[in-house]
Amino acid sequence: MRIRTKIMLSHLTGLVTVTLVCLAIIIGLGLTREDRRQLQTSYAQLRNINLVAVDANKLSAQIAELFVAGDQDAEIREARDSLLSGLQRQRDLIREEHALAGEPDATWGGLDRVAQMEIKVQEIDQSRLLIQDHLQAGRRAEALEVFNTRIYHQLGQVLLELVEEATVRERAEVAEALASSSRLSERAVDLAIGLIVVVAVLGVANIVMMNRAILRPVSALYAGAEAVGRGDLTHVIDNPSPDELGNLSRRFNQMTGQIRDQRDSLLQAQSTLSQQVEERTRELRERSEALVASNDRLRSVDASRANFFADISHELRTPLTILRGQAEMAIRTPDADAATLQQVLSEIVRKTDQIGRLIDDLLFLARSESGSIMVNRTRVVLQDIVGDVLLDGQNMAMRPGVRIRPSQPSEPVEVRGDPDRLRQAVLIALDNAIRLAPADTTVSLELAQSQDHAHIRVRDQGPGFTGDELGSAFTRFYSARPSRPRSGRGLGLGLSIAKWIVDQHDGAIRIDSAPGRGAVVEITMPLARRAVA
Known part of the structure; x- marks a missing residue:
């Protein structure tokens, strides 16, 4: 039921209540009016009876004037007509009373008395003619006898009976009116009580209906608005009514649900944004730290480059000075024999080779940084690489008694790589080991195979790596400064070149060493697929 219908029903209830009250008032006034009209009719009858009595006395007096004044015919006729008119008025009042009583055709004694009175008036008029x-x-005594017997006594007796009858009747009517008024009062009280009960029931029903239909839903909506105002978006208005307030309550619940979802989304977005800000801040902090570290590394590299250039200048100057000294000594000794010249030339060749290798390493590093070195991968048997390195190692300068001991499996160990670059990487490791190996020691060159990797290990018994050298062994342009403990391993070019080559082959290179206990340089590379199978 819609709110408009409920309000119209409430108004209709009020209208019915007012209508009932008005009907009760109208009914009460109607009943009172009937009693009042009956009382008015009774009063009019009494008054008319008195007027009839007056007219009768007047008629009697006019007839009595005949004995004194003589002819009074006009006055007597006028008194007679007035008396007959009063009797007719009495007949009309009695009939009106009958009509009010609801019995217009009933036979009443008052009408008979009026008819008798009219007959008596006719008889009195005849007696009046007889008296005249x-x-x-001249028969005055006879006329007086007729007046006393036929007019005065009979007319008085009839009037007395009429008055007595009217008095008795009116008393009965007054008693009836009083009884009717009492009954009316009782009925009015009963009607008033019933009306009060009906009005109270209708009023209570109207209040209950208005409370359930309007006031309670409005209070629920107000409570819901207060709850939402406090931030309680979980508040739900329970109003299953299909009217406008029910629809408004359901729309209110939908609205709070949408606001709650939006708030949760905003909170989630805020949380996500906070997390993103934290992550971004952490990333920026990490990047900042990385930039600081990179800056430190760049500074270190710049310092290393400066140190490297100083060292490379020294390394190049030393063999050049030796070359110059050897050449000048040969020039100053014109009579030197062939053996002496042969020795000088051999030393010059050895120093030029040293300078050439140094220049080759510098060129390789420059090309690797510019990306101009190509690595051409093919299937390579590492036993061939180890054999070539052993042949090259025989021509390396080494201390007396230094031996190279190879170790490799009988089955081919195959990888995919550039054979020239792999040979260069292994030769660098072997050159470092031979160059620093003490006299009468062994340098091991081992080739092994695990489940899916190939391992090349170069083991020496030299001075090993210091802590600083071990941490920066693969750093380009690194060499131990005079202020640091150093093992005499040179400028730090070879191992950095070896690491670049191994990285290009998806491998790894590591050093296991301690000062005074030698070093193990291990190169690990993935096997070729057929070898893995």
């Missing part, structure tokens, strides 16, 4: 005849004939 007696008086004209």
Whole structure:
């Protein structure tokens, strides 16, 4: 039921209540009016009876004047007509009373009395004519006898009966009116009580209906608005009514649900944004730290480059000075024999080779940084690489008694790589080991195979790596400064070149060493697929 219908029903209930009250008032006034009209009719009858009595007395007096004044015919006729008119008025009042009583055709004694009175008036008029005849004939005593017996006594007796009858009747009517008024009062009280009960029931029903239909839903909506105002978006208005307030309650619940979802989304977005800000801040902090570390590394590299250039200048100057000294000594000794010249030339060749290798390493590093070195991968048997390195190692300068001991499996160990670059990487490791190996020691060159990797290990018994050298062994342009403990391993070019080559082959290179206990340089590379199978 819609709110408009409920309000119209409430108004209709009020209208019915007012209508009932008005009907009760109208009914009460109607009943009172009937009693009042009956009382008015009774009063009019009493008054008319008195007027009839007056007219009768007047008629009697006019007839009595005949004995004194003589002819009074006009006055007597006027008194007679007035008396007959009063009797007719009495007949009309009685009939009106009958009509009010609801019995217009009933036979009432009052009408009979009026008819008798009219007959008596006719008889009195005849007696009046007889009296006039007696008086004209001079029979005054006979006329007086007729007046006393036929007019005065009979007319008085009839009027007395009429008045008594009217009085008795009116008393009965007054008693009936009083009884009717009492009954009316009782009925009015009963009607008033019933009306009060009906009005109270209708009022209570109207209040209950208005409370359930309007006030309670409005209070629920107000409570819901207060709850939402406090931030309680979980508040739900329970109003299953299909009217406008029910629809408004359901729309209110939908609205709070949408606001709650939006708030949760905003909170989630805020949380996500906070997390993103934290992650971004952490990333920026990490990047900042990385930039600081990179800056430190760049500074270190710049310092290393400066140190490297100083060292490379020294390394190049030393063999050049030796070359110059050897050449000058040969020039100053014109009579030197062939053996001496042969020795000088051999030393010059050895120093030029040293300078050439140094220059080759510098060129390789420059090309690797510019990306101009190509690595051409093919299937390579590492036993061939180890054999070539052993042949090259025989021509390396080494201390007396230094031996190279190879170790490799009988089955081919195959990888995919550039054979020239792999040979260069292994030769660098072997050159470092031979160059620093003490006299009468062994340098091991081992080739092994695990489940899916190939391992090349170069083991020496030299001075090993210091802590600083071990941490920066693969750093380009690194060499131990005079202020640091150093093992005499040179400028730090070879191992950095070896690491670049191994990285290009998806491998790894590591050093296991301690000062005074030698070093193990291990190169690990993935096997070729067929070898893995």
